[in-house]
Amino acid sequence: MAGSIYGKRFRISTWGESHGKGVGVVIDGCPAGLELSEEDIQAYLDRRKPGQSKYATPRKEDDKVEILSGVFEGKTTGTPISMMVRNYTQRSTDYSEIASYYRPGHADFTFDEKFGFRDYRGGGRSSARETIARVAAGAVAAKLLRRLGIEILTYTRSIGPVTIDYDRFRRDAICENSLNMPDEEAARQAGEYIESVMKQKDSVGGVAECIVTGIPAGIGEPVFDKLDADLAKAVVSIGAVKGVEIGDGMAVAQALGSENNDGFCMQDGKVRKRSNHAGGTLGGISDGSPLVIRAAFKPTPSILHEQETVNQSGEDIRISIKGRHDPIVVPRAVVVVESMVALTVLDAMLENMTARLDRIVDFYDRI
Amino acid sequence: MAGSIYGKRFRISTWGESHGKGVGVVIDGCPAGLELSEEDIQAYLDRRKPGQSKYATPRKEDDKVEILSGVFEGKTTGTPISMMVRNYTQRSTDYSEIASYYRPGHADFTFDEKFGFRDYRGGGRSSARETIARVAAGAVAAKLLRRLGIEILTYTRSIGPVTIDYDRFRRDAICENSLNMPDEEAARQAGEYIESVMKQKDSVGGVAECIVTGIPAGIGEPVFDKLDADLAKAVVSIGAVKGVEIGDGMAVAQALGSENNDGFCMQDGKVRKRSNHAGGTLGGISDGSPLVIRAAFKPTPSILHEQETVNQSGEDIRISIKGRHDPIVVPRAVVVVESMVALTVLDAMLENMTARLDRIVDFYDRI
Amino acid sequence: MAGSIYGKRFRISTWGESHGKGVGVVIDGCPAGLELSEEDIQAYLDRRKPGQSKYATPRKEDDKVEILSGVFEGKTTGTPISMMVRNYTQRSTDYSEIASYYRPGHADFTFDEKFGFRDYRGGGRSSARETIARVAAGAVAAKLLRRLGIEILTYTRSIGPVTIDYDRFRRDAICENSLNMPDEEAARQAGEYIESVMKQKDSVGGVAECIVTGIPAGIGEPVFDKLDADLAKAVVSIGAVKGVEIGDGMAVAQALGSENNDGFCMQDGKVRKRSNHAGGTLGGISDGSPLVIRAAFKPTPSILHEQETVNQSGEDIRISIKGRHDPIVVPRAVVVVESMVALTVLDAMLENMTARLDRIVDFYDRI
């Protein structure tokens, strides 16, 4: 598997399985001079940890990050930053049964087909624990972006049929409810919905939304490495994501040109768009408006609800997956989306620095 | 701009502007021994050429491809394949006006912001003519895939509010109507809808759908280079695409786990999925079911309808874009989607060859 | 073959065979705003063209470059620059015989082994004509480097046993003799030596030397993409190069530490090295001293001298290669070395721009 390295300039190499010794990441290409501590990383990791709400798995995970290299006297040195989160002890018997059959909606079958066998303990590399590495790296990228004036806000937009009402949007609410919704009323309704789903031994999907503000115009590399194309890959690479939208997204298919085009106007002597149906990119290059990205997450595949599958002896069987599983992925995935977006936007910012000769000449003249 | 190279094993490097000398592509990594002629490429290019229907621009483009290298005695040699399509002569005065303002929905503004100036003739590099290079390369990838038993079918799924009815799906219909819809009745309705939109000097969006059959299980590289993640990037990198879906796509957000999970069963001694909500991937690896990808295209941004923008003097102005522009992008973009999917699937097939030691040993034992 | 793309930021994709339609290159990642014309490229190409001296092949090649994209109103636009040199007509019968056997010292055998067959016309892709593409791209890189205050000087250091005397070094002499030696007396002796070798139907090797001045300290990316490591690859990728040296090169193996270490001193308030045994790099990063690179070229493999080989029927045979071949590769290869060094140094300069956070913040603050 050669797919565990991400990025072109700010490159991350992730490793680890759910029931191995730990999960980690090496960042190659982090600029020197960023103040960085384990607390910076931990704050992000804590946002994805389970057991934060009654809707999330009651497992006790205490993911503590250790920075192993690349930071000296509190600052990044420009050399690789290695970070690791050790796996806590866990009864392996919890997962012994799943070695014998293919769980629907999981990667058990495809890992076997690709590699000939698999680490069947809790999903191994295909477990959601893999995202710890993304979040640890994303925390560094997000801190760098803040130094460049760029902020990323991510939240749960919808859970099953319950969607937030933008008239009730309150940024602080995101951290105040366990579903990470910026609309308390929607969070309340979604909570009730989740409880009804749990009673049916079922799970449910939802949508995460991410807004990037402060990004200057000009970021993104046409024609293949467009900013929105790279963001689409970033987000769909997260397990359980089956759809991604930029700006108006799928809805553009039913719009008219006169509705969908964002007109330009002058504002404070600068060119600005009058609206943002485009979600912040034109021709794959940032246009100065906020980036708007949405990701649709499928329902958690592990459910108590009875399902049909096959076992190792090639028999059709019916199973019911026990264990502690979140009935909804989105709230814990919000910080993963934010991390992948941060990594992608930062990479594009670094890439863009070589776009113009005059700026390169200026850069070296000033050294 | 460093974003004009695509792929990891089967790499393409594209070049060209709408009003420069031509458009072309160099393929690096095409295996030796494929029978290849200019006719193979031309067949694909002809599918994207304008003037094929009354709904498409009446411009007369006759894009003839020339293979410049990499083919000897009718077969690919394993060395780079260079292909070029010369631009036909065109009155440059057609586009003189657009140098003076930013067209809404186009990349004029963002190219200026990124590079300091732009080739303003017809969009330059951001023109849809750029996709000629994608299609030329895609034709080679698709031919290689057919040798591996993989077929790709792409068509228009919806135009504005008109969506195909799968009960009326007829594969041959795709080539029989100028909208590339597999449902004649839908094509008829969509045609009427487009005419009404044209009367309003407006344009409309739509959805292209792509089905890949014959792909074996095991293709795709977790965790970042998942097959669906790479497909998402491939498709969103096409100009005008604002949303992409794999399998059930955005709809998974409202599904229950018991509905969304595809159960497994034994069929002819092999493990098969009972349904395909996942769209052919599990954990980012192909699962043996057909791949299902959808892309939402925004309405053509160039419209006669009056729009607001700014000119070079920094004044707010109102414009109406003359010239011959398709009122709908999708039908001509179908072959572009197919090409990007072909390039991506082929790349993943080549990448997968090194996943298992036993197969590598076997490969070299047989040489 | 997936090895025809070079570079990370300033990436080139080359194509073409000796007897196909032409040879070309696409540059992806050239910054916008460089004044560039076909004359800039042609000046470099003319330095590698044959027929310039009595020691070079009397073939009449007139390699005219055409810029196909990426330049608008005399300046690079930031989009891919495609360049092509059409092959002149040549009697293909000249090369018909070599299809039947493997030429010693050539890649005929290895191309057959790798790809199953080969374009046998004049070496196909393994012909020295491939370097036209390197030189065309190198001309652009060198022009960019001059804007950054960096100059590259390349010349013939030795031919067979004749080495230049640095006491007689005169820069202008390089262009004044057909062997590109900066020492006229050495050039005269080398000329006599070559004539004696030609009488024996033989060929001879030599060394090219390259000096890069004006490069600031700090360029190069440890630990793998060290500046000298990348230069070594760049130079050895040129056909016929079998050894490469940085600074004192192979001689360091017999030096003492006290001799080899370059002490530091203050000069005009800046830290300077007192000597340059290191050839301009410390730890793979440029140290402010000139880069010094040497490449050893093997003798031209095509010789009239009788040689042993095998034919397609699997018989041991003796051959004598007719045709017009240079008895020495180095003088024409000097500009190829210079081009590869220019491409590599430029790439490292662009890469280095993201090394420090303070400079990145400063860069974006100024936009």
Add this chain to the structure above:
Amino acid sequence: MAGSIYGKRFRISTWGESHGKGVGVVIDGCPAGLELSEEDIQAYLDRRKPGQSKYATPRKEDDKVEILSGVFEGKTTGTPISMMVRNYTQRSTDYSEIASYYRPGHADFTFDEKFGFRDYRGGGRSSARETIARVAAGAVAAKLLRRLGIEILTYTRSIGPVTIDYDRFRRDAICENSLNMPDEEAARQAGEYIESVMKQKDSVGGVAECIVTGIPAGIGEPVFDKLDADLAKAVVSIGAVKGVEIGDGMAVAQALGSENNDGFCMQDGKVRKRSNHAGGTLGGISDGSPLVIRAAFKPTPSILHEQETVNQSGEDIRISIKGRHDPIVVPRAVVVVESMVALTVLDAMLENMTARLDRIVDFYDRI
């Protein structure tokens, strides 16, 4: 610094400083199914550890590797393999002085220039301890290569003026003397020479030689990713290497074509070269003969011998570097060269699998 990732298919990402928490590597792209244990890695690491001879530093380093991921039930899973060696406790006072000046021949100055400051403890990232990560990864690559029938032999060819005599070459001798020379008599002479150098408070250079046998013809990707070009980069990326040779190396510059060309002959029904001046490559592709690579290492830069340099106050000073430093780099570097060659050859073997369509079709037909 974005240069700590190496390889295209078998990619390694290394991290760690001499006085940080440890040194490590993540391998992305290791095929599934290789039996692998910490003992396999440890055997390689032990070959580079100090304190093995009286000529090496008497420091007590006990580098124990830990495999953190990617191995399940004794076999590689195809997912990333993370390995770490914790740094042993060491008095940091040993290195406190070097923070105040630039050591000649070291990267202190250039790291400061590039990153604005440096981890001055023992060289930080530019320390030779960085090579632990190369060797750990190289051990995996070498084990894979052995499964493909490829063996790598590396040894000290020369130390200062003492070169091995190939008539006395004995493979077993390499491990029997602490200088890793395959000629006991040369080892004895070199030992005496080193002692005399040490008495002068000085250090000395040398040459490592590497022979790769069993590699099939056809490996390497022209025109830039030639096997010898990639090997040149691999070897020069090792600290202290200033020259690299393939086959006859620099000596080809003085050879005649009739001497240097390797004729072909039939042997057991196969095409073979009659000699191996080329060192195993033609046109950058392996030719079935053994690969022969030589690397020239400069003398250890840290010497007791008085040297001139500057301090942080910008004063010219004279220093004498205390501490325990090897007077010769080569013997301990032999396994580093072997590791870099293993990584590079394996990568090229994997890359080559997609060169021919017939073999790709055959590969997928057999799945």
